[in-house]
Amino acid sequence: MARNDLITGNVWEDYSNKVQERMNNPKYLGEFSEEDAKAKGLKLVVADFGAEACGDAVRLYWLVEPETNTIKDAKFKSFGCGTAIASSDMMTELTIGKTIDEATKITNLDVEKALRDTQDKPAFPPQKMHCSVMAYDVIIEAAAKYKGVDSKSLRDKEIVCECARVSRGEIEEIIKTHHCKTVEELQQYTKAGTYCKSCVAPGGHEEKAVYLVDILAEMNENSTENENEIKTEKTEEKFENLTLLQKIKKIEEIINEKIRPALAMDGGSLELIDIREDEEGLKLMIKYLGACSGCASSSSTLWAIEQELINHTAYDKIKVIEVH
Secondary structure (H helix, E strand, O other), rough: OHHOOOOHHHHHHOOHHHHHHHHHHOOOOOOOOOOHHHHHHEEEEEEEEOOOOOOOEEEEEEEEEEOOOOOEEEEEEEOOHHHHHHHHHHHHHHOOOOOOHHHHHOOHHHHHHOOOOOOOOOOOOOOHHHHHHHHHHHHHHHHHHHOOOOOOOHHHHHHHHOOOOOOOOHHHHHHHOOOOOOHHHOOOOOOOOOOOOOOOOOOOOOOOOOOOHHHHHHHHHHHHHHHHHHHHHHHHHHHHHHHHHHHHHHHHHHHHHHHHHHHHHHOOEEEEEEEEEEEEEEEEEEEEEEOOHHHOOHHHHHHHHHHHHHHHHHHOEEEEEEOO
């Protein structure tokens, strides 16, 4: 999928540079033959997986060292959108150098995170998250073929949504990362609960051990408890309870970040001469600089500075005094 294939430039900006590069120039696209494997003394494993819901499909090729069960090289072929191609390419790379058992622990969340440019920004839009789900499934298929077992015996036992093959761990990670509060918000990042819907809540055609609503309630309850703990900690660190050095540092931060930039807009500035503390509170001695020096409205500016400091410290015993 090239840039011109997208409807608008804004859509393109939702994809990381890594995704864009692998969409157009996948590093591991290709295939291995039995002759390739024999030439290197390795075992060839070929596995397929297709997502019926969206029509995407991927074929994974592994060259495995039988003595160590290590994947020495890998390639893939993919039929699907650009996100599916980029995800398949990264999935293939992540399996190289790992043992078969290590590879089975790779999830679509690992693939998506590996495709990010920065840790805090998703690699692609939430509605495309399902395109990376095939990563887990095709790895399981390949591992099962290598081991000579049914793939069902290797799949995550905590799968919550059988239709989309989404595990509880993946759901919890998405809730935590994207602060999801409802099933609808959760479904922006995963296809869980969008097909037969029996995993959403009790009452569907299939009874489940745990439902999406249960996981959401549990995760959000824990999140609220953590937020309350953080708020309590912050409350305990009131400005009035800080040491004088800590108060001075806080005052300097507010002046540098809030007050000086505002004064600079009118060509002025200030110099913090001294900070003193007594039973009446905190007294700041300042000297106006630039356009503020000798300004007719300097007294009102003094009051505004005082209020700015009080607002950002929640401490009303601050007095600002001008010195010449």
